[in-house]
Amino acid sequence: MWPSQKLLDLFQVELPIIQAPMAGANGSALAIAVSETGGLGSLPCAMLSEDQIRAEAGIIRQQTAKPFSMNFFCHTAVTPTPEQEANWASRLAPFYKEFGLDPSEIAPAPARRTFDEGMCELVEEIKPQVASFHFGLPDPSLLARVKAAGVRVISSATTAAEARWLETNGCDAIIAQGYEAGGHRGMFLSGDITAQPGTMALLPQVVDAVKVPVIAAGGIADGRGIAAAFALGAAGVQIGTAYLFTPQALITDIHRAALHHAKDNETVLTNVFSGKPARGIINRATREVGPISGDAPPFPTAGAALTPLKAKAEATGSGDFTSLWSGQAASLARDMDAGDLTRTFASDALQRMKQLAGT
């Protein structure tokens, strides 16, 4: 028995384990494996076209009758000024020279679309059990339509203040995303990463701040972390990095190899790959351009100028300029099928909680 049934009821799932949506690193296969095992699988949609989203959601529905989540970004799209673009090009010029690249070759950044009318229509059409948002919430009129479609709404808070804001603005559950978490911070009321609380401190403060169920994220990669999250008052967990070790994850061999070697202090929050702070494994780009660069243009445009460098480096088997997203607990993860991993998470966590009571 789980200490809290709240998320199980809200999401209509058997296990309080959410597979974190990882844009660019997972599609339908991972979501299906997790949902079919009883957890909540997630389809990250921010980097997919409407046709791709419809196709991927269709595959999920075909393969499992169980609930799943669709994830969207809610950032305010900002076009960089010519000056910002020039500063960034100038900052990266030595690397372009080293690789014999022409700065005029820069293609647009990988699209990271903000939740809009078209995506809202898709949610109304597909009606996933859960819509998960990052960087706050969508425009109130769109959010009202999502909720009117009977879709449960969740989003990430990196502080107790953000959690209160999300509850006030309609979230059915809140992800408390600690400093340890891999990938992009969900932060939206403040951008100060130097003050972001770790999961151990953040989670109970968020639990005390809101009435809706709280989902723990950040630094959780095995049954011990799940049990700890429940001890701190969470009603469930969201796990990302550990799912990157599954065959269902869509990551390069370079990323996979880096994850296998990442020690506890070998990740960093960096803005060089997108313009917003995200946690990834330290590499040449984070060391020599970042980790935080004042020259990086606004999200998500910073990535465009890195892409040719990434391609050149990856062609030689190097992840020097690749966004190697990872949380701080990669060393706890094991190569395992996503379904088996989800089952192992659940049984290890339940066993751990029994041990704690000496039963």
Added chain:
Amino acid sequence: MWPSQKLLDLFQVELPIIQAPMAGANGSALAIAVSETGGLGSLPCAMLSEDQIRAEAGIIRQQTAKPFSMNFFCHTAVTPTPEQEANWASRLAPFYKEFGLDPSEIAPAPARRTFDEGMCELVEEIKPQVASFHFGLPDPSLLARVKAAGVRVISSATTAAEARWLETNGCDAIIAQGYEAGGHRGMFLSGDITAQPGTMALLPQVVDAVKVPVIAAGGIADGRGIAAAFALGAAGVQIGTAYLFTPQALITDIHRAALHHAKDNETVLTNVFSGKPARGIINRATREVGPISGDAPPFPTAGAALTPLKAKAEATGSGDFTSLWSGQAASLARDMDAGDLTRTFASDALQRMKQLAGT
């Protein structure tokens, strides 16, 4: 029943709760209250003279027959170069001007002594149950004498690599100090605070890395955090910030008031008060000089030049230039006697662990 008896056996205590030694913020009174309640009270010695240490330890022995710990720093003392001093003075000059202060008035920094022959003799004389070190371990010949005196040795690790180093070099137990922790990082193999893991990620990785018992520190301020630490594999916890809310803590009203208002994202790692990174509540000094300043001279000398600014500000009731040490979970703490707090920690944690198993 606690899930692990290892620390209870090692320290000969009833509760696996260590009151964190807080140099400048606690003396014998706090240590006595915690030890007498069954936890492990700690006397921070780095800022005391030998006579003061002998006197304080004498008071502890007089008031309780129970075990206690003495804490020492193991930093390598570095004298700043004239250039470093000049840079620092120049960095702070605008504030000196604002307060009408004369830069020639700068007194030496508050003494923070590194563990040496004299302190080793004191440990051999007093024979506390535990000697706790920060910033690594003392010279091997001194450490051998501490251990030969039958004193248990502990120190802080901020990474799994530091934990392995401490175990190899003789620690009987290791404190895993997460990013959330208040005060000085114990880090000694690396100084890169941008990569420091949070407690949720660090703790299980340290537990997996060493055979000796692991003590969790960072972000723990109530029974939920203690239960979470055990879930992650700890054999006990070390708690600092929450004990600053007790009447036994020796902090100013300014510090106490700041702690009462500190939100989860209102602390930062800063080097401006000492030269080494330590977590404290954001104030004018951390905002306008730091949080991390490349101009700060080596530990502990940076504090000297701040002292006149601190005095001027405090005279008007302001903590603008005071080191307001705090972890990230101050908002969980409650004003309470240190003995009652220790008892509450224990009963809340045990109850929480029972709840987790549904018993």
